[in-house]
Amino acid sequence: MTEDQIVQRLRKMAGDGRDRGVLVGIGHDCAVVRPRSGEDILLKTDQLIEQVHFPSGAAPEAIGARALARTLSDIAAMGGDPRCCLVALSVPPGTREQWIMSFFRGLLRLARRTGTVLAGGDLARSDRVHCTVMLYGAVRRGKALRRDGARPGDALYVSGRLGKPWDRPIVPRLALGKSLVGRATACMDLSDGLALDLHRLCLASGVAAELDRVPVMRGASIERALHGGEDYELLFSLPAPVSGNRQAPRGCFRIGTVVKGSPGAVIVEGRPLESRGYDHFSAP
Amino acid sequence: MTEDQIVQRLRKMAGDGRDRGVLVGIGHDCAVVRPRSGEDILLKTDQLIEQVHFPSGAAPEAIGARALARTLSDIAAMGGDPRCCLVALSVPPGTREQWIMSFFRGLLRLARRTGTVLAGGDLARSDRVHCTVMLYGAVRRGKALRRDGARPGDALYVSGRLGKPWDRPIVPRLALGKSLVGRATACMDLSDGLALDLHRLCLASGVAAELDRVPVMRGASIERALHGGEDYELLFSLPAPVSGNRQAPRGCFRIGTVVKGSPGAVIVEGRPLESRGYDHFSAP
Numbered sequence: 001m002t003e004d005q006i007v008q009r010l011r012k013m014a015g016d017g018r019d020r021g022v023l024v025g026i027g028h029d030c031a032v033v034r035p036r037s038g039e040d041i042l043l044k045t046d047q048l049i050e051q052v053h054f055p056s057g058a059a060p061e062a063i064g065a066r067a068l069a070r071t072l073s074d075i076a077a078m079g080g081d082p083r084c085c086l087v088a089l090s091v092p093p094g095t096r097e098q099w100i101m102s103f104f105r106g107l108l109r110l111a112r113r114t115g116t117v118l119a120g121g122d123l124a125r126s127d128r129v130h131c132t133v134m135l136y137g138a139v140r141r142g143k144a145l146r147r148d149g150a151r152p153g154d155a156l157y158v159s160g161r162l163g164k165p166w167d168r169p170i171v172p173r174l175a176l177g178k179s180l181v182g183r184a185t186a187c188m189d190l191s192d193g194l195a196l197d198l199h200r201l202c203l204a205s206g207v208a209a210e211l212d213r214v215p216v217m218r219g220a221s222i223e224r225a226l227h228g229g230e231d232y233e234l235l236f237s238l239p240a241p242v243s244g245n246r247q248a249p250r251g252c253f254r255i256g257t258v259v260k261g262s263p264g265a266v267i268v269e270g271r272p273l274e275s276r277g278y279d280h281f282s283a284p
Numbered sequence: 285m286t287e288d289q290i291v292q293r294l295r296k297m298a299g300d301g302r303d304r305g306v307l308v309g310i311g312h313d314c315a316v317v318r319p320r321s322g323e324d325i326l327l328k329t330d331q332l333i334e335q336v337h338f339p340s341g342a343a344p345e346a347i348g349a350r351a352l353a354r355t356l357s358d359i360a361a362m363g364g365d366p367r368c369c370l371v372a373l374s375v376p377p378g379t380r381e382q383w384i385m386s387f388f389r390g391l392l393r394l395a396r397r398t399g400t401v402l403a404g405g406d407l408a409r410s411d412r413v414h415c416t417v418m419l420y421g422a423v424r425r426g427k428a429l430r431r432d433g434a435r436p437g438d439a440l441y442v443s444g445r446l447g448k449p450w451d452r453p454i455v456p457r458l459a460l461g462k463s464l465v466g467r468a469t470a471c472m473d474l475s476d477g478l479a480l481d482l483h484r485l486c487l488a489s490g491v492a493a494e495l496d497r498v499p500v501m502r503g504a505s506i507e508r509a510l511h512g513g514e515d516y517e518l519l520f521s522l523p524a525p526v527s528g529n530r531q532a533p534r535g536c537f538r539i540g541t542v543v544k545g546s547p548g549a550v551i552v553e554g555r556p557l558e559s560r561g562y563d564h565f566s567a568p
Contacts, residue, residue, distance in 0.1 A: 003565045004484070023324065024428065027488075029358040029472055030326040030421070032428045035319040040307065042314040045329075045370040045418050047408050052374075074313040086329040088416045090336075122416075124331045125564045132372045132406075132416035134329050137314070144308065144316045188313055200288070204311075280409045281287040 001097045003123055010104055010118070017117030020083045031119035033084060033136060040144055042137040044074040050128040052280075054166065060099050061106030062167070063131065068107045069170035070191070071135035072114055073232040076177035077189035079145040080137035084119040085111065087133050090126035103131075114174060143181050145236075150186035150205035154237035154258040157248055162194055162231050163220025170232045176249060180236055187236035194255075195226045196277025197235055199264050208261025211268045215253040229278030285381045287407055294388055294402070301401030304367045315403035317368060317420060324428060326364040326421040330354045334412040336564075338450065344383050345390030346451070347413065352391045353454035354475070355419035356398055357516040360461035361473035363429040364421035368403040369395065371417050374410035387415075398458060427465050429520075434470035434489035438521035438542040441532055446478055446515050447504025454516045460533060464520055471520035478539075479510045480561025481519055483548050492545025495552045499537040513562030 011026040024032035035041060048067040050056055068085060075082050087107065091100060104118070111118055116135070150156075159173045173189075180187055186205055190197050194214065202209050216225040237258055238246065248254050259267070266273040295310040308316035319325060332351040334340055352369060359366050371391065375384060388402075395402055400419070434440075443457045457473075464471055470489055474481050478498065486493050500509040521542055522530065532538050543551075550557040 001565060003563050006565060024430065028431060029361040030328040030364070030428075032362070032423075033325040033327060034425070035323075035325055037321070039319075041317040041319055041325070041420075043317060043368070043370055043403065043418070043420060044314040045372045045404065045416070046406050047372045047374060047414075047416070049374060049408055049410050049414075051411075052409055077313040078316070080314070084327070086327055086418065088329045088331045090331060090333060090414070119327065120329065122330050123564060124333055125336055126333050126412070126414065127335075128411065130331075130333075130374070130410065130414050132329070132331070132418075134327070134370065134416075134418035135314075136325075136327060139316075141318070144314075146308065147312060279287050280407060281285060281290060 006100060006123060013104060013108055014118040017084060017119060020115060020117045022084050022117045022119045025117065025119045031084065031086065036138065038141050039138040040141050042075055042078055042080040042139055042144065044071045045132060045134045046070045048131045060102035064103040064107035065110045066170060067131045067133045068110050069172050070232065071133045072172035072174065073170060073189040075135055075137040076173045077145065077187050077234055078139060079143065079177045079181035080139040082114050082116040082135060082137045084117040085133055085135045086119060087121035089121065090124040090130045092127055093125055140181065145180060145184055145187035147186050147188040147201045148204035150201060150207050150237040150258045152207055152258050152260045153240045154185050155240060155246060155254055156209060156237050156256045156258060157252045158215065158255055159234040159252050161215045161217040162233065163217040163225035163228055164231050166230050173234045176234060184236040184238055187234060190231040190233050190235050192229045193227045193277030195266065195273050196275050198266050199275035201235060202266065203264035206263045208259050208265040208267065209256055210259050211256040211266055211273065213255050227276050290384060290407060297388060297392055298402040301368060301403060304399060304401045306368050306401045306403045309401065309403045315368065315370065320422065322425050323422040324425050326359055326362055326423055326428065328355045328358040329416060329418045332415045344386035348387040348391030349394045350454060351415045351417045352394050353456050354516065355417045356456035356458065357454060357473045359419055359421040360457045361429065361471050361518055362423060363427065363461045363465035364423040366398050366400040366419060366421045368401040369417055369419045370403060371405035373405065374408040374414045376411055377409055424465065429464060429468055429471040431470050431472040431485045432488040434485060434491050434521040434542045436491055436542050436544045437524045438469050439524060439530060439538055440493060440521050440540045440542060441536045442499065442539055443518040443536050445499045445501040446517065447501040447509035447512055448515050450514050457518045460518060468520040468522055471518055474515040474517050474519050476513045477511045477561030479550065479557050480559050482550050483559035485519060486550065487548035490547045492543050492549040492551065493540055494543050495540040495550055495557065497539050511560050
């Protein structure tokens with residue numbers, strides 16, 4: 001099978017994307033997208049690599065879905081609506097056409113469920129499976145959620161239990177993210193562990209945090225919930241309610257409070273928490 | 285050096301992108317871009333892989349520039365103006381920070397020259413250097429050049445001599461691409477060799493082509509000019525002039541004529557030319 005034949009099959013599988021603004025899709029030099037008025041555009045790219053992010057022999061459908069889900073999680077973290085994606089995939093020589101089609105079937109199933117059009121990409125050979133998804137989303141003009149607006153007194157939340165194993169499917173929190181637009185003072189997604197990501201949110205906002213409670217996944221350790229990666233839940237702050245307790249958004253857990261202090265510091269039971277998490281570049 | 289420290293350095297190197305519409309750049313979950321009214325958006329992604337697209341040991345500045353140049357060439361092919369890019373890079377364990385910075389210096393030099401803002405990306409480890417650039421550009425609404433509008437009688441052109449060695453710097457034909465908007469009936473960039481890419485243009489347009497002349501790079505073979513890849517020149521068609529000869533656009537060569545015939549057929553001296561070029565997926 002030639003590259004052109006694979007591209008032709010993918011074009012049929014991807015279908016028409018006009019209702020999402022995609023005027024020209026797979027099979028041209030670029031995808032052409034018509035932006036809607038009153039919207040800003042969100043762009044995200046993320047890599048998923050064999051033996052780094054998943055073991056050799058993992059199911060292709062799951063890899064395809066996961067590659068897309070990770071970028072959808074970032075669109076959710078900024079309160080956006082996904083519109084289309086480009087997928088760069090390289091596979092080892094000898095990989096069957098069937099594997100490639102299964103990868104895209106898994107990706108397209110999640111794409112359809114979230115209104116994301118597969119609008120283009122690139123296929124190549126390499127020695128391991130390497131996938132980079134580029135996602136294009138939109139958000140109301142000037143309303144993108146950011147990680148730098150948390151203020152002392154804000155309550156901190158996460159959208160689910162933490163410490164997930166790598167092979168648990170990612171459910172991007174798109175509806176929650178959209179519902180937080182205009183409400184959350186800061187928001188980001190958890191990809192490198194709560195300890196490091198909460199540190200990053202606080203550093204960007206110039207504040208500190210007191211962490212009271214960490215909702216841990218059944219079977220996971222507190223160590224993994226704090227310092228593991230790949231949770232893909234949303235971490236966000238809401239202004240303190242004027243009176244009494246605020247109900248956490250559905251399915252979310254209150255984990256602590258934003259406080260004044262050394263920017264980026266995270267305090268647990270009066271002690272600083274180490275901002276250690278998953279890092280591709282620090283010494284192992 | 286941690287991933288966060290590398291990202292901080294890149295943020296400083298990349299500078300501010302507000303004049304290109306980039307409101308939020310490196311260091312957030314997504315880049316945020318404000319589209320201009322009256323424009324469509326062009327999206328492109330392309331991979332550059334060690335031992336596939338360049339040999340191990342190639343200069344990092346050249347790899348960075350080449351990774352960006354290839355995607356700029358596709359924006360040029362649709363008549364667009366580049367605005368920003370996201371760069372996903374993975375490097376082998378033990379790669380020096382210096383290598384990564386040189387890669388981005390090479391990429392950023394070309395980015396600045398072409399008005400492209402580095403707005404985000406992803407860093408990871410893998411066993412070989414693997415770079416995926418995602419480019420966001422814009423074009424006047426409804427005016428993107430396409431490859432499917434060539435009509436019998438149109439004259440065919442390429443923007444330079446063909447058969448380039450892989451290590452010759454790519455000069456993306458952005459000014460030419462923009463000047464062809466509203467004039468060219470079809471346009472694409474040459475990445476897999478003239479024979480295969482001209483076949484693709486003709487197939488998309490439902491026409492055939494007579495190839496009269498191939499401008500060959502000094503020192504290159506006609507075989508390489510026809511069936512090699514990596515030229516990154518523009519291939520385009522212009523309507524036949526009403527009278528007399530048309531001057532080729534500056535620096536361009538007339539190579540033949542669009543004719544009626546079996547869609548995709550390319551005829552040289554009365555005989556069909558094999559649509560063979562660089563293909564990652566056909567048997568070697």
